[in-house]
Amino acid sequence: MKAVKITEGIHCLPVNLESYQLFEGMWPMPNGISINSYVVQGDKTALIDLIEDVNGKPADFEAELQSISLAPKDIDYLIINHMEPDHTSWLPIFHRKNPDVQIYLTAKAAPLLKTFGGIEENVHVISDGESLDLGQGKILTFYETPNIHWPETMMTFEQSSGTLFSCDAFGSYGTLNDVYFDDQLSTTQHDFFINEALRYYANIVASFSTFVTKGINRLADLDVKVIAPSHGIIWRENPRAIIDSYSRFASYLNGPAEPEVTVIWSSMYGNTEKLVNNIVQGVRKEGLPVHVHRVPEEHVGVILASAWKSSGLILGMPTYEYEMFPPMAWVIDMFRRKKVWNKKVLRFGSAGWSGGAQRELTALTEKLKWDFIDPIEWKGAPTETELQLALQQGQALAQQVKEFCAR
Ligand SMILES: Cc1cc2nc3c(=O)[nH]c(=O)nc-3n(C[C@H](O)[C@H](O)[C@H](O)COP(=O)(O)O)c2cc1C
Ligand SMILES: [Fe+2]
Ligand SMILES: [Fe+2]
Numbered sequence: 001m002k003a004v005k006i007t008e009g010i011h012c013l014p015v016n017l018e019s020y021q022l023f024e025g026m027w028p029m030p031n032g033i034s035i036n037s038y039v040v041q042g043d044k045t046a047l048i049d050l051i052e053d054v055n056g057k058p059a060d061f062e063a064e065l066q067s068i069s070l071a072p073k074d075i076d077y078l079i080i081n082h083m084e085p086d087h088t089s090w091l092p093i094f095h096r097k098n099p100d101v102q103i104y105l106t107a108k109a110a111p112l113l114k115t116f117g118g119i120e121e122n123v124h125v126i127s128d129g130e131s132l133d134l135g136q137g138k139i140l141t142f143y144e145t146p147n148i149h150w151p152e153t154m155m156t157f158e159q160s161s162g163t164l165f166s167c168d169a170f171g172s173y174g175t176l177n178d179v180y181f182d183d184q185l186s187t188t189q190h191d192f193f194i195n196e197a198l199r200y201y202a203n204i205v206a207s208f209s210t211f212v213t214k215g216i217n218r219l220a221d222l223d224v225k226v227i228a229p230s231h232g233i234i235w236r237e238n239p240r241a242i243i244d245s246y247s248r249f250a251s252y253l254n255g256p257a258e259p260e261v262t263v264i265w266s267s268m269y270g271n272t273e274k275l276v277n278n279i280v281q282g283v284r285k286e287g288l289p290v291h292v293h294r295v296p297e298e299h300v301g302v303i304l305a306s307a308w309k310s311s312g313l314i315l316g317m318p319t320y321e322y323e324m325f326p327p328m329a330w331v332i333d334m335f336r337r338k339k340v341w342n343k344k345v346l347r348f349g350s351a352g353w354s355g356g357a358q359r360e361l362t363a364l365t366e367k368l369k370w371d372f373i374d375p376i377e378w379k380g381a382p383t384e385t386e387l388q389l390a391l392q393q394g395q396a397l398a399q400q401v402k403e404f405c406a407r
Contacts, residue, residue, distance in 0.1 A: 001060065002067040004180045004234075006226060007161045009041040009138055012234060013064040015057050016175035023086075023173075027203045027301040031196060032175035035086055036230050037061065038165055039068065040158055043135025046077040048156055048165045049230050053090040061090070072097040077132065079140065080105040081167035082153045083112040087230060091117045104132065106144055108152035126154065143219065145169065147211035149204060155219070162225030168204065169215060170242045172197035172232030183237035193233045194245055199305040200231065201249045206308055206338045209253040216247055249308070255342030255369075256311040259405040260289045261398060264303055265316030266296070266325045271350035272318045274382050275390040279314055279348065282394020286402060288312070296327035300334045307335065312344045312401035313370075314394070315361070319351035323360040332364050342369045344404055346397040348376035348390065355379075373397055 003011040014034040023029050035057075038048040051061040065071060072094050078101045080088065091113075095101065100122065105113060107125045114120050126142040133139050137160045144154050149168040156165040174196040179185060185193065205212060227235040227242055235242045252258075261283045267273035276292070283290045291306045307313055317328040324332070345365075349357050358375055376393055378386045 001064055003039065003064045006038075006163065006228065006234065006236070009136065010158065010161055010163060011039045011068055012180060012228060013037040013039065013061060014176045014180065015051050015060045015064070016177070017052070017054070017057070018175070021054070024204070028299050029173055031173055033173045033200075033231055034176040036176075036228070036232075036234075037087075038228055039065070039070065040134060040138055040140065042133075042138035044076040045070065045074060046079055046132070046134055046140060047075045048079040049081055049087045049167065050078070050094060051090050052086045053093065058090045058093065075101050077101065077134075078103045079142075079156050079165075080109055080113070081156060081165060081230070082150060083109050083116060084150055084168075085116065087167075088116060091119070095119055104142065106152050106154050108146070109154075112152055145211070145215040145218070147208045148215050149208060155215075157222055157224075162223050163228050164219070164222065164224045164226065164239075165228050165230075167230045169212065169229065170197075170227050170235070170246055171200055171229040173200045174232055176233065180234055181237070182233055182235045182241065185233065190241075194241070196232065197242065197245055198249060198309060199301065201246065202305040202308040202338065203301050206249075206253075206304070206340075209250040209339065212246060212250040216243060216250070252308055253339060253341055256401075256405045256407065257343075258309050258311060259401055260291065260310040261312035261314060261401060262303070262306040262310040263290060263292045263314040263316070264307070264328070264331060265292070265294055265314075266318070266328045267316070268318060268320070268325065271381050272316050272348065275348050275376065275386060276316060278387050278390035279316070279346075279394040282391040282396075283312075283314075283398040285391075285395045286398035288398045288401060295331055300331050303331055304334060304338060304340070307340050307343075308338075310343070311404050312397050313346075314397060315345065315347045317347070317349045317357050317361075319349065319355045319357040322354070322356035324357045325349075329360070329364070332361065336364065336368060340368065343371070344397060344400040345370045345372045346375065346393055347372070348393070350378055350380065350382065352379065371400070373400060
């Protein structure tokens, strides 16, 4: 690939990680992801963020640099918005090629540069709001935006073009192939990247939602014309589309999210499964969209995105060794870690003798601010009573969701 011109003197260098890799070692990426670095050239040349040292990707990155007649040694300033290794694991090698580069980062990033990269020389710790004049009208200003996504994160703003190099914020899954800017997207592709942004958000950023809201408010006074994130599409026609999407995703933390319901169910021998259709029908009676996932078949990374966006959750699980069916416990634990809070919730499930799933669920979700309606529990195979209850309670949950969202 070649470097992609954003405007005179500013280029994007996107490198694609393909779908066989798990992001952060755990999240499936059916559509891959791009890792975007940026070059800003005045009299001096700055490189903003780097690339992961994986699967020969640094060679792609160097080829892109070369396409604008640059080599690592030509970089005067390396701006590190974020030390996570998806952007920095190639840094030690880059640094050997250019030991004189001046590195700009936050005070919290400097010790990470030492421990991850072994680098302490030519390091400049920025102060919040500080600017770096590259000449020819190109001025970079640095803003600390802690915890989007690590504590040391900052964003870089180029004033003359109004380009915000936002790092992980406003990022999405999905590789970049031929199309790099929002104005080149069809409606379907646009929806695709917003969905990829939601899944990326739910997997990577969700638990830092309070900081996302703070960061967005903090940057409200900047005249942002281009959002140039470190993952995914560049937003120059309508940067508000991705800013507003991220604002909305962050607001789901305290609820309500969208008037939708996510059903997550599991079953060993089909008894719990028998209620799924009726529950879904019950929700549909209220006209709400409903997303159905079975565990362990569906990956928790996909379930997270669906649950994050839904105001209602319906959890189907049998009892297993006096507790929840284990694959479901893994999902609930991930919800706790990722702060899937403030939901309307219904649980249903079969047990053989004394049960126990509900007890464990109640204990595990104590701090999630979930509002439960009466569960549907029974022994062995469901009878007509439970099948009817499924319709009723599915509908009741949907009604609660509608009321919640109407507030
Ligand atoms: C390995 C295993 C452990 C179980 N542990 C419990 C238990 O601790 N308490 C209980 O009431 N039922 C227990 N059961 C019974 C199941 O909850 C019961 O068979 C239920 O109907 C399964 O629902 P399903 O058909 O949706 O998988 C266990 C079943 C299995 C296979
Ligand atoms: Fe990150
Ligand atoms: Fe990243």
